[in-house]
Amino acid sequence: xxxxxxxxxxxxxxxxxxxxxxxxxxxxxxxxxxxxxxxxxxxxxxxxxxxxxxxxxxxxxxxxxxxxxxxxxxxxxxxxxxxxxxxxxxxxxxxx
Amino acid sequence: xxxxxxxxxxxxxxxxxxxxxxxxxxxxxxxxxxxxxxxxxxxxxxxxxxxxxxxxxxxxxxxxxxxxxxxxxxxxxxxxxxxxxxxxxxxxxxxxxxxxxxxxxxxxxxxxxxxxxxxxxxxxxxxxxxxxxxxxxxxxxxxxxxxxxxxxxxxxxxxxxxxxxxxxxxxxxxxxxxxxxxxxxxxxxxxxxxxxxxxxxxxxxxxxxxxxxxxxxxxxxxxxxxxxxxxxxxxxxxxxxxxxxxxxxxxxxxxxxxxxxxxxxxxxxxxxxxxxxxxxxxxxxxxxxxxxxxxxxxxxxxxxxxxxxxxxxx
Numbered sequence: 125x126x127x128x129x130x131x132x133x134x135x136x137x138x139x140x141x142x143x144x145x146x147x148x149x150x151x152x153x154x155x156x157x158x159x160x161x162x163x164x165x166x167x168x169x170x171x172x173x174x175x176x177x178x179x180x181x182x183x184x185x186x187x188x189x190x191x192x193x194x195x196x197x198x199x200x201x202x203x204x205x206x207x208x209x210x211x212x213x214x215x216x217x218x219x220x
Numbered sequence: 221x222x223x224x225x226x227x228x229x230x231x232x233x234x235x236x237x238x239x240x241x242x243x244x245x246x247x248x249x250x251x252x253x254x255x256x257x258x259x260x261x262x263x264x265x266x267x268x269x270x271x272x273x274x275x276x277x278x279x280x281x282x283x284x285x286x287x288x289x290x291x292x293x294x295x296x297x298x299x300x301x302x303x304x305x306x307x308x309x310x311x312x313x314x315x316x317x318x319x320x321x322x323x324x325x326x327x328x329x330x331x332x333x334x335x336x337x338x339x340x341x342x343x344x345x346x347x348x349x350x351x352x353x354x355x356x357x358x359x360x361x362x363x364x365x366x367x368x369x370x371x372x373x374x375x376x377x378x379x380x381x382x383x384x385x386x387x388x389x390x391x392x393x394x395x396x397x398x399x400x401x402x403x404x405x406x407x408x409x410x411x412x413x414x415x416x417x418x419x420x421x422x423x424x425x426x427x428x429x430x431x432x433x434x435x436x437x438x439x440x441x442x443x444x445x446x447x448x449x450x451x452x453x454x455x456x457x458x459x460x461x462x463x464x465x466x467x468x469x470x471x472x473x474x475x476x477x478x479x480x481x482x483x484x485x486x487x488x489x490x491x492x493x494x495x496x497x498x499x500x501x502x503x504x505x506x507x508x509x510x511x512x513x514x515x516x517x518x519x520x521x522x523x524x525x526x527x528x529x530x531x532x533x534x
Contacts (some may be wrong), residue, residue, distance in 0.1 A: 151304040155519040190244040
């Protein structure tokens, strides 16, 4: 018999309640989208933890790596003028 | 950066209580220890369904059967969370299952004892899941992010497992003489195996030191075992059960229940495969795994057809 097949891996994102973002919960194995959603429901939301699920094939996710973290994110480092606290407000001004 | 610098930086992150994530650099030993421990944990959840499954068709009421089914489904789910968390370390589930079936990966020895009567279902929930919760609450603080997150989820769900077990025991202890004897018999058989679940004494534990340094474990086997004993002895007495240990006594100075020696010969004998159910557990797993092969093939063939037609919708 050829190597046992456990199906492709999918990453699972759960929206816990209305208005909140979908958050990563873990992964499942499934042969197609429908099975991936059903498995995700059975594995990650047995106690009503979700109201919406996303699944996406793990292979289709592009991610940064820890090694390139510093280099990748450093363009943002010297731009503190993007935050409100960088600015000095005229003395005595309020509601700003 | 050379290896030594990387290692130092890694240790500094651990010491600062940072979580290590899948794509971060980690020493080979850290990865290997986690794969061994997490896959063993996953296998334990999956094999742990068998002793309980033995009683689904003989549960004494519809309520009891629904609860038992839900608990077993949780164990399956916990196995899958843990396989999923282990896969983040670069091993796939197929390989983990092969290791289990070929005897190269272990599962918790406690599941190699048989479930002889209904009270065993109570004793497993209360004692075995109770011990597992003590251990898993500690593991939720471990340094590897995906393992820690899986443990948090599992601990949240397992509260019900322990409570339903204690409920069964409490109910039987207020029943007939025969029911009380049955509960005590289950207590006698499961008490020591539950204590063994925490593993060898700290002085004998092969992997402990390194695991503590890397915060894969944050408390020692003996400390966790003592915590479990302290909690559980009082619960036993509360419902009139006797703890099967003539040396059990309360130490007013340490505020601990001290207990007699654990039979480590029995423990190691079961680890080596000579427990009452080792063979049955593995042959059952292999049989149903193989019998499900056609379902997996059919699901893949179905997916290929879907892709051809390009009409995927749910």
